[in-house]
Amino acid sequence: MSGVSPLRLLQLKKLQCAVFQTAFNPKSIRTGAKYLRARLRGPSMLNYYPELITIPMVQKEFPSFNVKDLQEEQRLEDVEDRKSRGKGTPRKARNKDESRRTKRRR
Amino acid sequence: MPKPFPNIRVMRDIKAREGFAGAEIARRAYLYVARNQALPAQVRYQAQLQLNTFDRYTRPTSVVNRCTETGRGRGVISEFGLCRYQFRLKARAGELPGVKKASW
Numbered sequence: 001m002s003g004v005s006p007l008r009l010l011q012l013k014k015l016q017c018a019v020f021q022t023a024f025n026p027k028s029i030r031t032g033a034k035y036l037r038a039r040l041r042g043p044s045m046l047n048y049y050p051e052l053i054t055i056p057m058v059q060k061e062f063p064s065f066n067v068k069d070l071q072e073e074q075r076l077e078d079v080e081d082r083k084s085r086g087k088g089t090p091r092k093a094r095n096k097d098e099s100r101r102t103k104r105r106r
Numbered sequence: 107m108p109k110p111f112p113n114i115r116v117m118r119d120i121k122a123r124e125g126f127a128g129a130e131i132a133r134r135a136y137l138y139v140a141r142n143q144a145l146p147a148q149v150r151y152q153a154q155l156q157l158n159t160f161d162r163y164t165r166p167t168s169v170v171n172r173c174t175e176t177g178r179g180r181g182v183i184s185e186f187g188l189c190r191y192q193f194r195l196k197a198r199a200g201e202l203p204g205v206k207k208a209s210w
Contacts, residue, residue: 032141035134041166042127048187049120049174052112 116177118163119170125163133160 010026017024025031055069082088093099112120139145139153162168172179173189181190186202197205 029143030141031144032138035137035141038134040130040134042123042130045123045166045169046127048123048171049112049116 113177115179116172119172122163122165122168125161126166126169129160129164133157133164 013026014024016022023031023033055067055072058065058067059069079088136153136157140150140157142150170179171182171184171187173182173192174187175192175196176189178189178192182188183190183193186193186196188196193202196202198207
């Protein structure tokens with residue numbers, strides 16, 4: 001074994017760290033530096049889902065384009081059709097006595 | 107087929123992603139203090155308590171990679187971000203470059 005004292009070795013390590021610009025941490029204390037060093041993951045996480053462009057968005061942004069939302073038109077047509085057959089949504093209750101919730105409780 | 111409206115689980119996941127991105131720097135700072143053994147124990151404990159007060163939608167683990175087409179949470183092939191069925195449909199339609207059905 002070499003006859004170099006541990007103190008000298010420690011001094012050597014310190015000098016080495018100074019020369020190569022690394023952190024001198026002889027006791028291997030956890031400094032938490034890895035939390036500062038790591039890249040931020042948020043920006044890439046935000047890009048996971050592709051941006052959804054819907055027809056209402058286009059209509060709102062560019063009213064001059066006159067884009068037709070055929071699905072929405074069909075839906076409104078169906079609703080009117082259902083109403084004409086008496087199958088529409090029930091009327092909203094005006095007061096508490098009309099509401100179905102109170103009736104069920106009795 | 108029209109693109110389906112993102113379901114509530116996808117909306118929640120987007121919320122989690124936005125929350126995480128917004129709080130990431132503050133979170134990192136508290137993590138640094140809490141994990142730093144060179145700092146006094148009381149400070150580290152306080153930082154840990156602060157970390158625990160963060161909203162649940164600011165945690166990276168609340169983010170789940172869901173299917174970008176249907177929002178399905180299971181069976182998602184991460185390389186394409188699609189669930190297994192959508193992957194099959196798209197691969198057969200030739201919409202995924204470089205993917206073809208194996209046969210030997």
